[in-house]
Amino acid sequence: MNSGKALRTVQYALAYLGALISLYPIFLMLVSSLKTNIQILKNPVALPTKLSFAAYEKLWKQIPFGSYLTNSILVSVLAVLLILLLGVFASYYIARYQFRWNGALYFFFLLGMMIPIKLGIVPLFMLMKNLGLLNNMGSLLSIYTAIGLPISILILTGFFRTLPRELEEAARIDGCADFGVIRHVLVPLMRPALGTVMIINFITVWNDFFFPLIFIQDDAKKTIPVGMMSLFGQYSADWSMLFAGLTLASLPMLILFILASRQFMDGMTAGAVK
């Protein structure tokens, strides 16, 4: 039994060392943002003796963080809703009907996961321009919805397939039409899968910087990651500002996660793998 105890100790050591390595850089980022530039350069490891909020004050004056935040929230929430709406209908169709083309349709959607969409950025830009979506949240919503669909359809279709068909049949007999079946019977059962789709896409959309960089020109319409990026050209010598910028850009997501970490963690997996 002694060896069992030793094994357990090793397991604990590994597990908590892993957690330390995961958290330390983020901790470092938070702490460094509260030090002055000189303190960081002199001793990057030390904790601040006195908290300095100077970097945040300067940041606040320099950048319209409020509007970045609003834009990020709007884009992420709307994109996720669109993905859910379109994804549920498409997946239900693929999983529940057996038309000849369903297999092909499913595969066609899945192909999207393998398309490195950035390679098509030039035609995409022209398309957005022709649709009049440039410098407009519409461009972001449409591209995020489109790239979010494949994985969402994968997850949702997998989930629909695991649900017993009898449930729907019973509902149908009770007089629900297809749409009614989806709403009254399936959606409540699907919460975990919907949660997964929601969270995966929310994180992706929230953190993307490439598309806003190309599609959005007005500072007032930028989202957080791309808005904060300009700081790095301007304050490359001021590490205190850099850490503060990184912290500010990450904080909304971190706070949201800490408030709802259980939902996040459950959501992340509940629907992903049956």
Added chain:
Amino acid sequence: MKKSTGAIGWRKGAVHLFPLPALVVYVLFVVYPIAAAFGYSLFDWKGLVRGNFIGLGNFVSLFTREPFNHLFWNAFGHNLYYFAIEMVVQNGLAFLFAWLVYTKLKGSGFLKVAYFIPRLLSVIIVGFLWKLILNPNNGVLNVLLKKVGLASWAKPWLGDTHTALTSITLVNSWYGVGFTMLIFLAGLQAISGEVLEAAKIDGVRGFRLIRTMVLPMMIQSVIIVTVFTFIHAFEAFELIFAMEGSQGEPYNSTDTLAIFFYRIAFGGSSGGDSVAIGLGSALAVILFLIIASVSALFLYLTRNREVQH
């Protein structure tokens, strides 16, 4: 049309509207742009102006002209390396962490959260953050190494051709380990406890238990993770871009196919470089073919598994 439970005529037709919005959005914003980019690859481009149709000319130059041929294989090798490191380090650790959480260590709820937190940051933020940490003079890593008496270990991590790509893949593992851990954990939790108990009673323990019982039962998760990792490794761009720019510096040691594409299609980051849209698009086509064929193969394997169940 084999099965449509008692639907009346108009409803049968209406059902086809279900996938339509998704299909329209997907075709318009994903399929069309990439197909158009494929078209570009068949033309000669003079800078930004489209010239004559040259068939596969761009593909031929990509594989025969110096330095493109050399750079292509160099970048391809780095993508493979990226994949290998992620499979071993990121996914290996992810499985270890998933197993540790699964065995219900004290504080496993906290551990799960801790492993996952890096995944919440934007990749571009992760890149900048680690660039500061890995800074050769003022970065925390080298300062810490010096403090604990390992000064000789302190290196210009991102500036040395021997360490640059490895550093980036390890940062990527730091970022991605939590997500993979969750997929593995879900796979583990789907295994019935009774089967494992029975195995334990039979004296199957430790690594043998994992190898002979656990892994085969969660092969689904393993395949999914492998496909994701493969796609991710061959699309590797943002993190490298944030940490090393678009030149694959130092001395092409962090060049990947996507970075190479970006550089030849958009002319690099420092300004002067010229643009080769045709060549860039040809590279895009090849990259797509690599990713699509390999992941399709993996997906095909998954399908087979499902049938076997």
Added chain:
Amino acid sequence: MKKWFSGIAATVLLTSGLLAGCSGKTDDKAGQGAGNAGTSAPAASKEAPKAEKVKLTIGSWRTEDVDAYAKIIQEFNKTNPNIEVEFKPTKNTEYNTQLNVALQSGSGPDIIHLRPYAAGAQLADAGYLEPLDSIKGLSSFPKETLLAATGSNGKVYGVPTVFSATEIFYNKKIFQKYNLQEPKTWDELMQICETLKKNKVTPFAFGSKEGWILSLTQGALGPAFYGGTDFMNKVVSGQTNFKSPEFISSIKMMKDLTPYFPDNFVGIGMDDMRNLFVTEQAAMMVMGDWEIAVMRKANPDLQMDVFPVPPKTAGGKATVTTWVDGSFAVNAKSPHKAEAMKFMDFLTTKEAGTVIVNNLLKPSTIAGIQAQDPLVAKISKYADTQSTPYMMVVYFAGGNPTTKGTLENTMQGMYQNMLTPEQVADKVQQSADTWFKPKK
């Protein structure tokens, strides 16, 4: 049951309506041409009844210069009150992508800050720029200066505004402390390095992590070894090439400086170089004038000065390396070309030149403009009297990858001990052979 069907219809409509709604709103913008005009278009049309204000946007990579351009635009508005100009820079590393993508799809800013030489000419050759034949002020510019914005058809497409000049910056306090003088020959410079090194001061703030620093430094120090403008003219006319001993010696010199570089210099980029210099850990830095403002901001107490690169032999001429940093061009698709041309006219005037020099702190392309800042004035004087062109930027920024890029890349390999100076020179010549035709 009908309700559900209309529900689907509503969903589809909602989705398409969302897209249609957005496009409807912006269609008029697209109609006006510049997609980049974005929100500005509706704003402008709103004000239209009052005064016929036109709004121009300038695209640029100089995020650092927002304040300076505000002053320049203010000067412009003194004579053109009805043209509103907005300076909208994008981060240096993203500018090319964003601009190229926008131009390819027929939009982009009205006024384009053009990268100098080959990259700018590429945009002109693609037909994205309006020729500036009508700008009279350009006739007083020397031909070499206009070369920075000349298309392959010989027409001029941009107004060059400032030069960049590289020289050696040094820390006056450190030099005084060790009793050092501005060197007159290369040997004196090496002695300075030795003295500094003995006293544990890093002689040069330098790093090889970012390739452009390598060609920049070689472009500044190299002329002393390969023989400056004369050698360059011979390369350009095909009388010699990069495999010549002169050029190889300039690469070898770069390698030989290694002992005077900071620890871990292969991992050091521009930000770290600047940090080393402004925190007085390093005594010298080979750098361009554009860093003056940045360094002053980083450490206002820093006492710095510059000297030109000393000649290899006594009696030779010390040099600074210069090139046009960028020029301003008019987007051929701009809906406000006439107004944009007025801005071009303005840029060629002495008034503009004076505001530009004193706010951007860079030598002007317009002759005879005196800078207020003593350091800028000193650099301007060197640039006027003892400059040599930055060969890689002016003549060898072509090819794919560019010859300049090849030099950067292979020198990086040299500092990783993977290539010898001779191999570097070989590869540079190989790259030039793929596209460069000597101009006889």
